[in-house]
Amino acid sequence: MITVTAARKHYGSFLALDDVDIDIPSGSLTALLGPSGSGKSTLLRAIAGLEGLDGGTVTIDGRDVTAEPPQRRGIGFVFQHYAAFKHMTVRDNVAFGLTIRKRPKAEIAKKVDDLLEIVGLDGFQHRYPAQLSGGQRQRMALARALAVDPQVLLLDEPFGALDAKVRTDLRQWLRRLHDEVHVTTVLVTHDQEEALDVADRIAVLNHGRIEQVGDPVTLYERPANDFVMGFLGSVATLGGQLVRPHDIVLDRDRTTALALDAKVADSPGVITATVERVVPLGFEVRIDLRADSGERFAAQITRRDAAELGLHEGETIHARATSRSTVVDHDPALAI
C-alpha cells in the first residue's frame, strides 16, 4: 500500500503537484492518467524518491519514506527511455541489483534466468542493449526492476517510445505479468486506451490535482466532471451537455424521438441537425452533424443501424442522447 498525503511540488512558479492525496492498494495495478504537465510523472517520481517534495509525505507499506533516497525505498522503476546500462550485457543488467547486494552466485543465476524467461528474453543473455529492439530493451528494464523484489513497481510511460503494435502487445503482456507477480504497480500514461486496457484502478490528474480515482468502468460511465469525461474517450457536445458519441440515437421522425425523450429527465432533449459526413470506421459508422444552432458534433452508430437509416449527406435528422447515457454538464473552466 502506497499512501501519498498532501504532496506539493513547485518547479519555479509552476505548481506540478497541488496537495495531492492518493492511496494505492497493495497488489493493484494503478494508472496515473493525465495530459502532459498534469503532474502524473512528478507524482510517480516523488513516490520513487527521484524527486523531492516541497510538502507532504509518502509512505510505502506503512513506512514513512519521505526523507529516504530512492535506493532505500524498495522500489523498482522503469523509465520511458529504458535507461539500460549500455556497457553491460542483458544478463549483467538484470543481475546488477543482486550482484551489488552480494547475493550468492547460484541464486543470482537462477533468478536472472527465471526473469529473462518471464520477459521472453532467454537466449539474449549475452547481448548488449544496443543489440536489442525497443520492446526488448523495455522488457529487459522490467526484468531488471523486478530482480530486486521491489515492494512497488513504478513505470513511467513505459511504452511511450514504442510503436503502436508493440505498445499494444506489451501492455497486454504487462497485464498478464502483473496477474502472475502481483507486485503493487503504478503506471504513468497519457494514453486513456492504455489505462483502460491494463489498469484495475485509474487516477485522472489535471493541473497537479487528482480529478477522480476509480476503476475503469466507473470512470468511463460516471465521470466526476467534464475533464474526466473528455479525457477517457471521445465526447460530443449536445445542447450544452457532454455525451459519448455512441450514446446518441438518430431518428428521422421527430415525434418518436420526442416520445422517447419524455422518459429521460436530464437528457439534453432533441436536437435537429444536418448530416455533414458519413464516415465508415469498420464496425461503427461516424456521422458528423451540424445542429441548427451551428454547433458541430459527431454520433457513432453501428453499421446495421446506419444501413437501416440510410443517411445521406445534407439530410436533416433528429438526435438525442439514449436514456442510459453518460451525461456531464459542460463547464468551460474544466475544458481540455
Added chain:
Amino acid sequence: MSTTSVARPVGDSPPVDGAGPAATPRAGEDPSSPHGIPAHDTGAGLTVVPRRNPWTWVGVVAVLILVAMFVNGLATNPGWDWPTFAQYFATETIIRALGTTIQLTVLGTIAGFALGVVLAAMRLSHNAFLRTVAWAYIWAFRSIPLIVQLLFWFNIAYLYQTISFGLPFGPSFGSVQTNDLFGALGAAVLGLALHQAAYAAEIIRGGILSVDEGQREAAAALGIPRHRQFFRIVLPQAMRSILPNAANEVISLFKGTSIVSVLAIPELFYQVQVIYGRNSRVVPLLLVATVWYIILTTLLTIGQYYVERHFAKGSARALPPTPVQKVRARWAGLALRARRETAEVAR
C-alpha cells in the same frame, strides 16, 4: 576519388558515343578489370568502371616525387650522420634516460589523473565552496606555463626551508629539510602532476556530464548506493568520451617531460643535449631523441586503440575490427578471389 561512373562496351564492340577517351579500351588491356578494380556487369552488355580523374594522378605523382626527394636526402645527405645515430641510439646512457622519461610520464599521469578525479568530483559537487576551490585551482594551473611552474617547485626550498608535520596551527611532530624531500625529480613529478591534474579534471568532468542523468537515476532506483552508482554505472560510460582526450594528454605529457630538462634531470632530451654539448653532433643526437619519442608515442597510440575498444562495448551493435582482424579479413577476401579466378580459368 570520383564516384560517378561511365559505361563502356565489353570486348570488341565500338566505344559508346560521348564516353570520352578515358573510357575507350586500349588494345591488349583486359577491359573488365582496369587497375585491379572489380568491374560490375550492368547486364546490358556494358561494364561499369570508376570514372578516372587525371588531376588525381598529377597530385599523386607530385607528392611521390617530394617524398622520394626527402627519403633520398635522408639516405644520402651526410649531415644526418647515420653512423653516429646508430652509435648512440641504444647506448646505456640513452636507455637509462629513456627510463627516466617514462618514469616521469607514468608518475605524472597517475598522480595527475588521481588529483583530476578529485577535482572533477569537486567541480560537480553540490557544495559551492568545493566547486569554487576546484574552479580556482584549474584556473590557476592552466594560467601558469609549465616551465615557470617547474622552476617554482625547484626553488621551493628558497620559500620554505623546512617542512614540518603536525596539526595545523598546532604542535609539530617533526620536520625535514625541504631540499631532502624535494629533489629535482620530486619537483618535476609534482609540477607535471599538478599541471596535468587541471587538464585531467576538465576532461573527466566533461565525460561525466556526457552520461545521461537517467543512468544514475536507474541505478538509484535499483537500490545502489551513491558511490557505487558513480563507479559502476557513470564512470565506465564516461570513459568513452574521457579516453580519447586523456590519451592525448598522456602523449602530450610524455613529450612535455622534455621541458623538465631545465631542472637538469637526466631524462631523454637532457641527456641528448649533454652528449651533443660534448661532441657537437647536434643533428644525429636530436634524431636519436626524435626516433625514441616516435616509437613510444606509437606504442601509446596502439594501446589507446585497444583500451578505447574495450570501453566501446555495448555502445555499438558490433565492435570495430582490430587492425589484425582487418588484415586477416582482407587476406581471406583476396585468397577467395584468387581461388575463384583460378576455378574460372580452369573452366
